[in-house]
Amino acid sequence: MASTENGNRRFPEPTPPQPTGRTLVLLHRGAEILQAQNRIENTLGLRAFDAREFAGSTTAMAEALSGGAAVILPRFSVAVLPEAAGAGARAQLSALAASDEVRQVRPEFFMFATSERAQRYHQWVRDGLVLLAEEATSVVVTSAEAPATLSLVSTSPAPFADNDQFTWGLQAIGADKSAYTGRGIRIAVLDTGLDLEHPDFKGRAIVSQSFVGGDAMDVHGHGTHTAGTIAGPKQSSIGRRYGVAPDVELYVGKVLSDNGSGREGDILNGMNWAIESKCAAISMSLGRGVRPGEKPDVLYEEVGAAALAEGCLIIAAAGNDSARDFGLIAPVNAPGNSTTVMAVAALDPKMRVAPFSCGSINPDGGHVDIAAPGVAVYSTAPRPQLSRILQGTSMACPHVAGLAALFAQSDSSLRGQKLWDALVQKARSLGNESDLGAGLAQAPDAGA
Numbered sequence: 001m002a003s004t005e006n007g008n009r010r011f012p013e014p015t016p017p018q019p020t021g022r023t024l025v026l027l028h029r030g031a032e033i034l035q036a037q038n039r040i041e042n043t044l045g046l047r048a049f050d051a052r053e054f055a056g057s058t059t060a061m062a063e064a065l066s067g068g069a070a071v072i073l074p075r076f077s078v079a080v081l082p083e084a085a086g087a088g089a090r091a092q093l094s095a096l097a098a099s100d101e102v103r104q105v106r107p108e109f110f111m112f113a114t115s116e117r118a119q120r121y122h123q124w125v126r127d128g129l130v131l132l133a134e135e136a137t138s139v140v141v142t143s144a145e146a147p148a149t150l151s152l153v154s155t156s157p158a159p160f161a162d163n164d165q166f167t168w169g170l171q172a173i174g175a176d177k178s179a180y181t182g183r184g185i186r187i188a189v190l191d192t193g194l195d196l197e198h199p200d201f202k203g204r205a206i207v208s209q210s211f212v213g214g215d216a217m218d219v220h221g222h223g224t225h226t227a228g229t230i231a232g233p234k235q236s237s238i239g240r241r242y243g244v245a246p247d248v249e250l251y252v253g254k255v256l257s258d259n260g261s262g263r264e265g266d267i268l269n270g271m272n273w274a275i276e277s278k279c280a281a282i283s284m285s286l287g288r289g290v291r292p293g294e295k296p297d298v299l300y301e302e303v304g305a306a307a308l309a310e311g312c313l314i315i316a317a318a319g320n321d322s323a324r325d326f327g328l329i330a331p332v333n334a335p336g337n338s339t340t341v342m343a344v345a346a347l348d349p350k351m352r353v354a355p356f357s358c359g360s361i362n363p364d365g366g367h368v369d370i371a372a373p374g375v376a377v378y379s380t381a382p383r384p385q386l387s388r389i390l391q392g393t394s395m396a397c398p399h400v401a402g403l404a405a406l407f408a409q410s411d412s413s414l415r416g417q418k419l420w421d422a423l424v425q426k427a428r429s430l431g432n433e434s435d436l437g438a439g440l441a442q443a444p445d446a447g448a
Contacts (some may be wrong), residue, residue, distance in 0.1 A: 006011040012159060017288055019107040020263045023081040023093065024111050026104040026299045033074050036101045040070050043096045044085050048072060049306025051272070058269060065265070073272050075310075076303045080108065080265035082301060104298055111223040111267055111286045113260040114317040114333070114394040151409050156256070160349045167242045168349050169229070169373030169399055174446025175244045175406070181234070182405030188274035188396065189230055189283045190267060191223030193254035196381035198224065199237045209273060210254040211266040220380050225390055226285045227252060228380030229398035230405070238386045242379045244402025251279055256286060261363040271303065274312065276293040280408040281313045282413060283401035285394035287333035289321050294331065296338040296365035304340025311415035315401050317393035318368050319358035320345045329359040330437075342420060345436055346374020353435040362435040369420075370427055372399035381410055400441045410444040 027036050033050055040048040045336045047069040054060040061071050065082050072079040074176035085093070097105040122425025139262040160168035166176040194201065196208065204291070218224045231250045253270035274282045307314050319333030334427035336343035346354035353359075356376050360367040374396030381388040400423065407414050407422050414422050426446070427438035 021083040022108040025079040027077040174443035178443040180406040182248030185405040188251040188279040192220040193218035208252040216254040225448040245405035281404035300335040300338040308416040317397040320356040324355040345371040348375035368437040372396040
């Protein structure tokens with residue numbers, strides 16, 4: 001069994017990134033798009049489109065790529081190359097990478113709904129048991145090192161619990177008592193879509209778009225759950241209130257397929273759409289695992305910076321790859337590990353870091369920025385189930401996105417970096433910054 005070192009501890013190797021067959025090209029900031037188009041066409045011998053030529057048509061972009069053309073997203077200075085460009089074209093791609101306009105050429109990878117990795121978490125647990133047997137002295141964490149992460153079992157009462165009116169998460173972040181509802185604020189959720197016929201969403205003015213073909217209807221369930229946490233109504237037809245910002249203007253981008261996976265180019269297209277739509281924040285409960293010591297991807301550093309510059313905050317799940325019960329802490333996933341993307345860790349009702357939640361173990365970025373409820377989270381599910389309880393940093397992320405709407409409503413100047421700063425400054429410190437960042441996210445008027 002392969003393993004890597006984390007200080008004096010060993011833990012299992014993360015699953016390598018899974019290439020899609022397509023290629024991503026990051027241009028230098030300020031590069032002329034027309035010049036980049038000509039460079040791609042002349043070097044690779046394929047047509048290169050400026051995404052703005054499609055006038056917002058995701059179908060046209062998909063058809064261009066499937067037809068063997070490249071597409072450039074000018075806002076992010078990123079080009080998506082079709083599979084044909086990577087097939088036997090190593091010399092041409094090397095020549096492209098050496099050109100003046102290009103900063104990086106790399107394979108495109110799949111991203112996954114973070115709760116989709118439950119199977120991988122169980123593998124971590126199994127591998128952790130093996131490591132415990134092999135190196136008990138170096139792996140076992142003493143109670144002094146991590147008193148709250150060794151077990152989910154405790155006899156002490158939880159400070160928060162669901163009641164007939166509110167989920168424990170809304171109570172913990174102060175949304176249950178907030179005077180703000182997100183009215184007039186646009187928030188995007190990029191995920192597996194939404195069950196638009198769910199009784200708590202049917203008839204609402206929701207803007208939806210699929211970036212993976214078909215419509216934005218969710219049959220997977222992950223996206224319906226995360227969207228519910230952001231925007232579930234004040235008076236739910238299915239039970240207690242679970243939505244942080246019930247009056248928010250919800251933008252639903254289906255960037256993950258019905259099996260919970262998606263290509264980076266489609267996700268970037270969704271992010272571009274959300275920024276173009278003037279969304280104050282983008283909630284992304286998705287990602288891929290990274291290696292210990294791996295630096296943030298320069299592509300997402302640039303994408304996050306571009307979003308902040310246009311008044312949009314990208315919020316991402318930190319990832320579920322840890323097995324803290326066995327002393328195994330995995331690094332924050334991409335894209336949440338970028339310094340320009342807000343990474344959200346998961347808390348349980350006792351205000352402890354969730355055992356699966358990734359931590360700030362990588363240098364040069366890769367830090368957890370804030371924490372939110374992510375264990376035993378009640379929210380919506382596609383029909384006929386209507387509701388269910390899930391756990392994961394996927395569930396923590398939309399709590400923060402909903403709060404971003406409340407802050408944005410409370411002060412119209414809170415956009416981009418100012419919105420980030422307001423969320424962090426208001427957070428309730430719980431110590432343990434490497435696992436929880438600034439602490440538990442709070443509503444703007446919490447404690448007032």
